[in-house]
Amino acid sequence: MKRLMFKLGILCMSMMFCTCQATTNLHPLILVPGNGGNQLEARLTRGYKPSSLLCHWYPIVKQKGGWFRLWFDPGVLLAPFTQCFADRMTLFYDKDLDDYRNAPGVETRVLHFGSTQSLLYLDPNLKRATAYMAPLVESLEEIGYVSGETLFGAPYDFRYGLAAEGHPSKVGSKFLQDLKDLVEKASRINGGKPVIIVSHSLGGLFVLQLLNKNPLSWRRKYIKHFVAISTPWGGTVEQMSTFASGNTLGVPFVDPLLVREEQRTSESNLWLLPCAKVFGETKLVITPNATYSAHEITQFLNDIGFSRGVYPYTTRILPLTEQLIAPEVPITCMVGSGVRTPETLFYRENGFDEQPDVVYGDGDGTVNMASLLALEKFWAKEKNQALKIIRIGGISHTSILQNGSALAEITGEIYSINSHVTISVV
Numbered sequence: 001m002k003r004l005m006f007k008l009g010i011l012c013m014s015m016m017f018c019t020c021q022a023t024t025n026l027h028p029l030i031l032v033p034g035n036g037g038n039q040l041e042a043r044l045t046r047g048y049k050p051s052s053l054l055c056h057w058y059p060i061v062k063q064k065g066g067w068f069r070l071w072f073d074p075g076v077l078l079a080p081f082t083q084c085f086a087d088r089m090t091l092f093y094d095k096d097l098d099d100y101r102n103a104p105g106v107e108t109r110v111l112h113f114g115s116t117q118s119l120l121y122l123d124p125n126l127k128r129a130t131a132y133m134a135p136l137v138e139s140l141e142e143i144g145y146v147s148g149e150t151l152f153g154a155p156y157d158f159r160y161g162l163a164a165e166g167h168p169s170k171v172g173s174k175f176l177q178d179l180k181d182l183v184e185k186a187s188r189i190n191g192g193k194p195v196i197i198v199s200h201s202l203g204g205l206f207v208l209q210l211l212n213k214n215p216l217s218w219r220r221k222y223i224k225h226f227v228a229i230s231t232p233w234g235g236t237v238e239q240m241s242t243f244a245s246g247n248t249l250g251v252p253f254v255d256p257l258l259v260r261e262e263q264r265t266s267e268s269n270l271w272l273l274p275c276a277k278v279f280g281e282t283k284l285v286i287t288p289n290a291t292y293s294a295h296e297i298t299q300f301l302n303d304i305g306f307s308r309g310v311y312p313y314t315t316r317i318l319p320l321t322e323q324l325i326a327p328e329v330p331i332t333c334m335v336g337s338g339v340r341t342p343e344t345l346f347y348r349e350n351g352f353d354e355q356p357d358v359v360y361g362d363g364d365g366t367v368n369m370a371s372l373l374a375l376e377k378f379w380a381k382e383k384n385q386a387l388k389i390i391r392i393g394g395i396s397h398t399s400i401l402q403n404g405s406a407l408a409e410i411t412g413e414i415y416s417i418n419s420h421v422t423i424s425v426v
Ligand SMILES: *[C@@H]1O[C@H](CO)[C@@H](O)[C@H](O)[C@H]1NC(C)=O
Pocket: 287, 288, 289, 303, 347, 348, 349, 350, 351, 352
């Protein structure tokens, strides 16, 4: 027995250093990206109403069937085209359907479900500038993962969210079903080994829903571990600023007000608004007229001029964010910390068209610490929930997928999850 353990130790060591040799002992792994974390394609049909003549023609070059890349296309950073982009990304809440749908005349699709292909780069022609999960995938390949064999990707239309019980969410629910099928397939082609799911940001909220919507027996059979990177379990304060005054997508010369309307229509953005369970009574937005905590999001949506969002928010989203149920499969939360993160937003007399003054607190630059660490607090008394938190100092919401030492932490954790099995088999 001792000898065997020793041999296994050597095997582990050699797996760590000999990256040339793929190992068949790995648990299959599925990557679930965050908001905006995979490519989306669109095509325009007869019902499309261009907001300007330019949009009628843009983009000039299209693929077979009229498809073009909607996300991400750097062309839309030029002011005249930003509006075309915003119109096409806009979702509508349809009261009769009680569901969200695309803008009229805009069809969208997600390519390569099951593969990592569409989440490596947001624009494959601009690999350096738009690399998303490519560095993580490379690191996973170094420990022996092989795309299509042991490594899979679950891209989705990240504008759509999920809805509380009793409300349809056609696009989000289909994604959850596809993800479930992918988990089963990945396990099946790997000799029945349970799967490791690795998510980034919004992806983690979808994965928790997937787990909790399926019976414990399914989870035990198919899920080895859930590694949740940078998950905003209770939303972010920054999201209130996106709703109030728009978000430049990190690009300095994009006018945030041009994309604000579109950003407000995204169902997943509503899902990322701060929830009271995590932020409590803390005043998050302060104006000369009012103050808003996470309890007052409804009032906030009204006051910023987005009363259309109130109904879907209160019926579909709020009940969803209020429950964070322990799925009883082992979870590791990997979070960046020590980065200035918006914590309180101050708007002046001129209202919400001006960008706010911001007071910063701790977090990963996007998600507040309280939200990143929410599970630790909520699940402290859950006996059957294995939960490990790994904090990585000085690492932001996006650099966690880019920075060499952060990637080493992630692959190290995945490596160790795989090694547990070897030992328990002994
Ligand atoms: C405060 O109220 C005034 C008067 O109704 C209005 O003009 C102003 O835009 C409001 N400001 C904010 C930040 O809500």
